Amino acid sequence: MAARGGGRPRLCSLLLLLLAALGAEAKNSEDVRCKCICPPYKDHSGRIYNKNVSQKDCDCLHVVEPMPVPGPDVEAYCLRCECKYEERSSVTIKVTIIIYLSILGLLLLYMVYLTLVEPILKRRLFGHSQLIQSDEDIGDHQPFANAHDVLARSRSRANVLNKVEYAQQRWKLQVQEQRKSVFDRHVVLS
């Protein structure tokens, strides 16, 4: 399989963005917390306490405020509580979700273009007679059905734009072949 330039820059940019997000990780002060869970004790119900303290201060005495039990019971109450220090990176989460949604959006737009817009454009440009209708494709709306046609036509001209179109038509042929094997003939990946 020849390595086309199209997908590799995509993968590289994705990796770079993710690593940049890691590097630009501002230790957001909202991103650390000490969480103490205290179970029910006598007639006090269970409670959860969150506080933004450093790791050495993450224990019951610093975090549980206001203390619900009077002085002598504090030790017994605190022994039942469990305190954990947690930190997260909200910048990473934000960047990842934005990257994911933008790639998904681009793919959706491209899919809409390929399935709906392109056949309409081609029909207007080339006329009804030139569309290849393949009748062995059942239950499939074949967005790449006229790839053969365009491939033959574009081979005569040679400039950058047509090279891109040629590569795109070749990709479409490949996908059509794959679709036939998987969905129609069920030979692979049943």
Place this chain on the structure above:
Amino acid sequence: MEASADPYSPYDGGGDGIPLRELHKRGTHYTMTNGGSINSSTHLLDLLDEPIPGVGTYDDFHTIDWVREKCKDRERHRRINSRKKESAWEMTKSLYDAWSGWLVVTLTGLASGALAGLIDIAADWMTDLKEGICLSALWFNHEQCCWGSNETTFEERDKCPQWKTWAELIIGQAEGPGSYIMNYIMYIFWALSFAFLAVSLVKVFAPYACGSGIPEIKTILSGFIIRGYLGKWTLMIKTITLVLAVASGLSLGKEGPLVHVACCCGNIFSYLFPKYSTNEAKKREVLSAASAAGVSVAFGAPIGGVLFSLEEVSYYFPLKTLWRSFFAALVAAFVLRSINPFGNSRLVLFYVEYHTPWYLFELLPFILLGVFGGLWGAFFIRANIAWCRRRKSTKFGKYPVLEVIIVAAITAVIAFPNPYTRLNTSELIKELFTDCGPLESSSLCDYRNDMNASKIVDDIPDRPAGTGVYSAIWQLCLALIFKIIMTVFTFGIKVPSGLFIPSMAIGAIAGRIVGIAVEQLAYYHHDWFIFKEWCEVGADCITPGLYAMVGAAACLGGVTRMTVSLVVIVFELTGGLEYIVPLMAAVMTSKWVGDAFGREGIYEAHIRLNGYPFLDAKEEFTHTTLAADVMRPRRSDPPLAVLTQDNMTVEDIENLINETSYNGFPVIMSKESQRLVGFALRRDLTIAIESARKKQEGIVGSSRVCFAQHTPSLPAESPRPLKLRSILDMSPFTVTDHTPMEIVVDIFRKLGLRQCLVTHNGRLLGIITKKDILRHMAQTANQDPASIMFN
């Protein structure tokens, strides 16, 4: 005339160079025609030793020749090493060559870790999108939204004002039947739209991105070629649609697809290095390492990943591949851990915090769980294969998009009312693995506590169950039945779907139910013999979470038939190192029970369903047939299609190629002697003849084709001969016709052959290909031999 060895003779890399002095003794066939006028100039041009581009590559859906690829690699290595001392540049080239393996594996580990982090974060967010949205920060899921809030209570740890459910946003009510129905409708809407998006993207951009991927990767690693299966578009679409498929609430996991994603990364990076891009056997070493990295990031289990690659996925696993897999898994785990977006609470996927010991009598319920796992595995494999076969051959398979939408709709409609199925499956497993301490407040932990008990945090004694536990058990039973049925129909639909997490969920549910049952039995009947010895009153005897863990391992082992790698993965997942013996007992039992019903795991069963040419190394062939019974041609077939060494013309060969569909032709010395010279592949012949017709002058249809080292003497006005010795495999493997098939099958497995020639008394008799062997094995096992589809 005497001459020393011809300085222009091409180096074959395969045949032995016959010194010129010997040639005269062998007859007139080998007379050198150096002296002739026209022939001497053309002789020089012939022997320029240019490799014809395209020779040595393989067609789609064909098997590679391992021996040839390994020879090519050793050749290349020898050449680089021999030039090493010439200059500093050559030295750097040889160092680069030696280190390129580690570079590829590092890049693969980095990419797998990064992509797995992306998938994890995006899947968590989109799963919660079905329920509501975080208004203060749209990109946070439910847990992260309420992270910094002070309004969470002990009972309702998830409620905070920043997180709004859809009912609150649309109709303004948070409680009540209206909001329940609105939440239900929005849940179904989101699930259906995610599923529809996923299947459309798969269908339009990369149809190979559907399914689990592990059966196909197993076949590819054994030497099959599927072009585009590990390509860029497949990688991108698999990553994007995996998130959508998981988020839509379907009963699938993301572990198998993550192995596919990692192998795609490995394949793409191997194209940057000529050592791996031109050699199919070396590429498969990288793919083995990549699959280890895939499992490592899927579970956070690097050592389990290496063992998984060894046991399940790889075909050949030499020591070098072990080191590379180890390194790849390490790098991938490191990258994933350093991304670590959710804080330290999620480093190990299902971390268990209890260290209570297990008792000897508990081996009985553990073995029972193993039996359940084996039975469920056998049932699932039969049911799923039957459904997939029906989908493959009848009209059910004509509407893949509709099928996905229907499955997603049924799953969403039934899953929403039950709180245990509405949960993300990973979170369900985590809740089931966790033991009930004082800090838990779910209904599963609604035991009747003795408030004055002195023991507080860890060793809570066994307690009687409250009503919450009984209702939780009912819901769990319903969830179990639902998941068992839905997973049969979900595995294999046309979106990326994995099997590990659903099987673990089923096992965890069953295990937890058994654990609670044993716990209550021990509490109410603590005077029975078995309990009296180990379980005193007031002691923390039974840990239901441990039963859930053992059940999960048993079910996963029953369906995939993994052993060592599974135990290692589970204890890396949970951190429960004290519990290795129960895990091993349950996994062993489930494997035995499952094997009693059928020897294949789910992946081998899918390989057989698709007819891939996979020669399983685990099966034994024990029949007493001979090579003569399996070889082709049979008695009723036309005779073997052969090429002669120098008697055929270009046109003869082209006609032979056009008339037959064989993948290779043996080359013999002459039709009378039938003595073997070598083997020529169809693809190589076609490419060589086409390129010779275009590039060399004077090659016409009646030119002689010469496979020997020296052209025969031809009359002066005949057209220029075509020398095709460079594409000939001079060392094909041969067996005699009386070789037992056990040995032949062993040879094919151990050497990775594609075909093997059969001789009788030194003369060529027939040929055995891998497809013939697979068909023969299917026939002797009473399966349908026509189901083997590929070469």
